[in-house]
Amino acid sequence: MKMLGSEAIIECLKREGVDLIFGYPGGAVLTLYDAIHKLQLPHILTRHEQGAVHAADGYARATGKTGVCFATSGPGGTNLVTGIANAYMDSVPIVAITGQVSVDLIGKDSFQEADICGITTPITKHNYLVKKPEELTRVLKEAFYIASTGRPGPVVVDVSKDVFNAVIDFEYPEEISLRGYSPVFAGEEESIDQLVEVMKKAKKPLIFVGGGVVLSDTSNELRKLTELTGFPVTTSIMGLGTIPSDDPNCLGMLGMHGTYVANMGAVDCDFLLGIGVRFDDRVTGLVKKFASNAYIAHMDIDKAEVNKNVLVDLKVVGDLKWSLPLLLDKIEKSNPEKYRENVKEWMTQIKEWQQEVPLPQTYPTTDEGILPEKIITEVSNITGGDATLVTDVGQHQMWAAQYSKFIKPRSFFTSGGLGAMGYGLPAAMGAKFGIPQEQVILFTGDGSIMMNCQELSTIADNDLPLKIIVLNNEVLGMVHQWQRMFYGGRYIHSTTKGKTDLVKLAEAMGVTAFRIEKEEELVAGLRKALIEIKGPVLVDIVIPQTANVLPMVPPGSRLDQMILGGKD
């Protein structure tokens, strides 16, 4: 069938099952936008390209599908950069389609020309510049395949303007031939046999779980694993939700703001099993001393993650969908009661640590305001954990990670690897578009929300019932905390106190908003926002300025060298 290149793109997206695009038009993509209309593919006009790419990210995390965003050439493309880097760090499948100037103008510093492929090479799983119309459908097929298979990630397809306008004979390729890319599924079975042998002997084991378990949808297998063996489980921030918070074997988060028990456990364990993790420095603390007495095994789909940050004793490379069921099978056949028996003493120690220093940890401050852990806890009380939580970056992000109750995977979206303020609002929006039947709640800070607050308009204009909770301390809280702890309390350029009124800002953009200042108003206020008001709401909650996120492992320290509490 003959059609325009732009129409062919929309047709390809439909074949890939795309049902929603986030984007922002401009000169180089006008033909593409014309085709969106002609072929009727739903599209959300965000108010900034960064909003579009983070929304595609939130949509992808919520639905498990590949998120798609459009942007024009030059500034449109460069505005995507943070969102692409974010998706790359957190392994989120995204296909970003950008317009490029026409072929005869490429390389001439033409109006709105930027080398998007050059710029995004270090932050994409792959990218393409399409200059020939006949390559278009093959490239799109490959782009979706690469983005969504193996370890997922963002793919950029930069399309020269002439290609949109060219008439092509549409044919969607059935097959993909990429000599250099064949995502692994199954690995070596012997590695799992070896793993079972080590697990059998472990006396002080710790399972450490990351986002890979979410991405591979193997949280059921993980739960089965801890149930069978009785081994305790800690997670990275990306792994939250893979095991229910109230599971007796769940120790909470590991790392810089991890729980006391998880951090003590990681230092003292004799066997550590990393599953779908990349041993980020925020998790390991002083990397040389991370689980330094333990036999470390690492299960991951990406063999380049093995031995990257932490040297391991055993690697199990392969899709977790392959390795975890096989591991369970072998454990079941190997007298599972023994494992529980072996770890009895260790579990007593674990319980002791849990009781010694439990969360909540934040101490009362003399400032005005509602304690942050109280807010997060009350939200969990209302939802019972049956909600999708999204965060921005800062103290509120850590409090949300520490105090929320989790019952299911894919229920906590955060900028884990890149730590990009401004992620929260558009990502929560994208998530809500993807799973409209679910309650989606954003925890953000007064600093972060300003980095993409323009998306309040998108939310309002689409009547998107997203719940936005601002923990407002009138400071860049996390920066403040570091300045308080490590820079002699010199709060240089870290206050946001000024003339801005977030309630008025939200209202001006069409989002219902109100403020909560007193603790006695908290529960009623939250219920009003989460249950009574049906549309989008922003709640601005006043919290103290000097609350710290604790425990805290100072940068460069061993995980058991935590700052635990007390007033600074």
Add this chain to the structure above:
Amino acid sequence: MNRTLAVLTENKPGVLTHIAGLISRRSFNIESIAASYTEEPDMTRITIDVTVEDDVQLEQIINQLSKLIYVIKIVNLTDEDSITRELALIKVVADKHNRSELRNVVEIFRAKIIDVNRETVVIELTGHERKIDAFCEVLRDFGIIEIVRTGKIALSRGPLAAKDM
């Protein structure tokens, strides 16, 4: 320690950008890199000479490079019985006083004079990089005007091609 990798890639635009981008982003230490066509029209072969501290670091470089979509295969030729060569072109000051002496040196190293004019000559030398280093050292006495080197290329001795190893 030095390691020589044969990196077989698809012959597509952007391949070198992806490889160079990865090398700089992960701060790998590259001594030389040489790319060329191969026996297959849609395949490029890139010989990369890396400096690594240990095998773990080498494994990391190979695994990261392998992740690039266009990279078809990587063979560590250091582990194979292989031949490595480099080509250098060197322009040296040569007037009638020192020309015969220069010719002697060229002969000893089995190099070739490939261009001559009244003040200079251009010498071509193929060989192991250390031999080229040594030659340049000797030529320094004559006055080197400029040097260009291709970077190391390598091939295994056995009957198999890298793509089939």
